[in-house]
Amino acid sequence: MKTITFITSDNDIIETQANFGSLMELAVKNKVKGIDGDCGGVCSCATCHVHVNQEFWNAVGGPSELESDMLEFDDNVSDYSRLSCQLKVSQVPDGLILKVAK
Amino acid sequence: MKKSKIDDPFKEARETKGFGTMNDQNDPVTMILGHKDVRKCAHNWKTFQSGGDEIGRIVVPSEVHIRDTRQIPFEVDPPQHKSYRDLVEPWFKRPLEEAYQEKLTDIINIIVDEALTKGSMEVVSEFALKLQSRALTLLLNIPFEESELWISWGTHVFRSEDTALDGDKANVLYDYIDAQIDKAIANPGDDLYSKLLASEIDGKTLTKEEVKGVLILTFAGGRDTVINAITNTIAYFADNPQALQQLRDQPEHLNSAIEELLRYYSPLTQMGRVVAEDTQVCEHAVKAQSRISMCWASANRDERVFENPNEVVLDRKVNPHVAFGFGTHNCLGATHARQILRILLNTLTQKVGCMQITAAKENIEDLDEFNRKVGFDSLQVAFHKL
């Protein structure tokens, strides 16, 4: 079981736990404000945009080409932007902290 | 050849020059064809405008001659756009609520059961039109019976047999919406009309004209598109019975299947913008006040983005399609449309063993340089119980 924390733009701190699935699914299940996941995780809506906490960035890794094309056109992009539907719980470090971009 | 197939007529032009041109009622359109270019233009609302002075001009074919009500929030640019969009967005997200989905499930169950009982059905008018009309009563939050009237209008509100744009027919819709607004003023309820009439933007209540603008968009934007999406989905599973079985066995692929069908079928071919200043697209000069269009259907077949773009890959994982548009003006009805498809697919996998197309008349759009099949004018299908 991993603990993953989302921080919303209202500064609500939502601590979640999961073993599998994508981080977008996890956020939607926990009603994290600002993560809608409209396209269900196929990388076509960008409503799951998060900023990875800097200290975790290397462990999480950067976006694929198609994902970064998507991010290129989104508001509030930073060097630590990812689409949370493209991040799997199984592949991210325990204790990960993410900030919702919207 | 499979009847459900839709070819990509844009390939060559997309690869060689990146754009096409079409003459739309003597107001030419430069069609942007590549995925990246389409997204770039959609994102750049300052140069490629939706607001414009001429109402209806960004729609292709242009509706300048048949409409003088501005569609909202679709024909408004930022920053005003945001106030309108924020106002209507929560309402259009209601399809995520459980109660909404239950009602939609009932509507879809009835139609699928009817198809199975009858054994054979013309899908465009008897299945898709009915489903779309009945589902729209949920989106507007009005009594189910109202759908009878819309069904009686037929599949095209703006189109008659011989003209793509029919002003008289469009007026039927506009007069109807005016009457509904007056009714809601006299007798407010929990419906979209009443909700909008009671709303304020920047301290000012919405005018009747603004309310009408939202409703015209809701009626027009979700009619042909939803009907095409439903009809093409039925055609696809009729042609590919093993795909229905695949979804029965692996329901976890339901979401990617829906997104893939949306990509492949792209129910709305293109959407226009008015160019605000002299600029260029795909190294091609475009003049201020001319029109471009973003061709979603072409972008969705771009081989630089999608592997095997002309095949339906139901479990395609990364699928950055633009079937609902892109950027500021992405489709307001997307949540409703996705929910319809989700419940439809669920219901088909639960009840339908297989389907066969017995007759079909294709609906081909004439885009000058290109002809694109967008769906069917009629589709006769035999339905068999599971």
Ligand code: FES
């Ligand atoms: S959920 Fe749509 S891009 Fe991530």
